[in-house]
Amino acid sequence: MSGRLIPAKIGAVRHYARVSTETEPIVTEPAVPSPRHPGIEILLVLGVSLGISAISSLINFADIQTRGGFRGAVATLNPSESPRAWVDLSYQVLGVLNGVIPALLALYLLSIGGHLPGFGIGMDRSRLRLEALQGVGIAALIGIPGLGLVALARYLGVNAEISASGLADIWYRYPILVLDAIQNGLLEEVVVIGFLLTRMRQLNWTPWKAILISAAVRGSYHTYQGLGGFLGNFVMGVLFGWWFTRTKRVLPLVIAHSVIDTVSFVGYAALHGRVSWI
Numbered sequence: 001m002s003g004r005l006i007p008a009k010i011g012a013v014r015h016y017a018r019v020s021t022e023t024e025p026i027v028t029e030p031a032v033p034s035p036r037h038p039g040i041e042i043l044l045v046l047g048v049s050l051g052i053s054a055i056s057s058l059i060n061f062a063d064i065q066t067r068g069g070f071r072g073a074v075a076t077l078n079p080s081e082s083p084r085a086w087v088d089l090s091y092q093v094l095g096v097l098n099g100v101i102p103a104l105l106a107l108y109l110l111s112i113g114g115h116l117p118g119f120g121i122g123m124d125r126s127r128l129r130l131e132a133l134q135g136v137g138i139a140a141l142i143g144i145p146g147l148g149l150v151a152l153a154r155y156l157g158v159n160a161e162i163s164a165s166g167l168a169d170i171w172y173r174y175p176i177l178v179l180d181a182i183q184n185g186l187l188e189e190v191v192v193i194g195f196l197l198t199r200m201r202q203l204n205w206t207p208w209k210a211i212l213i214s215a216a217v218r219g220s221y222h223t224y225q226g227l228g229g230f231l232g233n234f235v236m237g238v239l240f241g242w243w244f245t246r247t248k249r250v251l252p253l254v255i256a257h258s259v260i261d262t263v264s265f266v267g268y269a270a271l272h273g274r275v276s277w278i
Contacts, residue, residue: 038199041109046217049102049191054221061223064160070226071157078180078265079166088168092176099183106195121194122249135255142239143260146232153228160226164268177265185258192218193240194250211241 035041043051064073081091110119118124153159167173192214200210215237222229240253 034202035109035112035199038202042196042199045102045106045109045191045195048105049099049187050217050221054217054223057221057224061226064226069157070160073160073226074163075160075225075229076163076166078164078177080168083168085170085172088170089172089176092167092172092180096176096179096183099180099187103186103190106191110195110198118249118251119194120248121190121198121244122247122251123190123194123254124251127249128251131249131252132255134252136259138243138252138256139259139263142236142256143263146236146260149232150228153226153231156228158226159228160224162225163272164264165266165272167269169269173269174266177269178262181261181265182258184261185254185256188218189240189250189253189257192237193244193253197241197244207245211238211245214241 046052046054064070078092080088082088107119107123110116110121117126150159150162154161165173165177167176196214196217197210200213201207205213215234218237219230219234222233240256243253244250
C-alpha cells in the first residue's frame with residue numbers, strides 16, 4: 001500500500017534585590033499574568049491550532065494501520081496545492097500565515113494583564129547572539145540522532161517514508177520551504193512549550209507532569225508519520241520542555257526547530273534524486 005499523506009496544518013514570583021547601604025527600591029521580575037480560566041485558554045488555543053492537527057493525525061494513523069500499516073506509506077510534507085504557480089504560491093503563503101496566527105494569539109494571551117519582557121516566555125532579543133548559538137547547538141543535538149531514529153523506524157516498518165518537500169521545482173520553492181520551517185518552529189515552540197507549560201504551571205501542575213503532557217501533544221500531531229514520528233517528537237518534546245522549565249526561554253527552541261526543519265526541507269529538495277539514499 002502506498003499513499004500520500006498530508007499532515008494537518010492547520011507560581012511563584014522570583015524576587016531579586018541588591019544589598020546596599022542606601023535605601024533602594026526592590027526590583028522584582030514580573031510574573032506572567034494568570035488568566036481566570038487557564039484551562040479554557042489551553043483548549044481554545046489548541047483547538048484553533050495543533051490540537052486539531054493532533055486529532056487529524058490520529059485518525060490518519062488509525063486509517064493507515066487498518067489498511068496494512070506504514071511500511072508502504074509515504075508522508076509528503078509541504079505539498080504543492082495547485083499546478084498553477086500563482087494559485088500554489090497563494091496557498092503556500094496562506095499556509096504559513098495559518099501557522100503563525102495561533103502563535104501570535106498565544107503570545108497575546110500571555111501578555112494580557114501587563115507588559116512582560118518576551119511575553120514572559122523568553123521571546124525577546126535581549127540574548128539573541130547567545131541564544132542563536134544555543135539554538136544551532138540544540139538543533140545539532142536533536143537533529144542528527146533524529147535522522148537515525150527515522151531511518152530505524154522506517155527499516156522496522158513502523159514509519160512512513162518521509163518526503164520532506166512536495167513542492168514543484170519553481171522559483172519560490174526554497175523561500176517557501178524556509179518560511180514554512182520558521183512557521184513550524186514559531187507555532188510549535190510558542191504554543192506547545194511556552195504557552196502550554198506556562199498555563200499548566202498556573203494550574204499548579206507539577207513540572208514533569210506538564211512536560212510529559214506537552215511532549216505527548218507534540219508526538220500526537222506527528223502520528224501521521226507513524227510510530228517513529230510519535231516517539232521521536234515525544235523525546236524532542238521532553239528535552240525542549242526540560243530546557244524551558246529550567247530557563248524560561250523559548251527563543252532558542254524556536255531557532256533550533258526552525259534550523260532542523262530548514263535543513264530537512266531544503267536539503268531534501270536539493271538532494272532528492274541526486275543522492276541515492278535520500
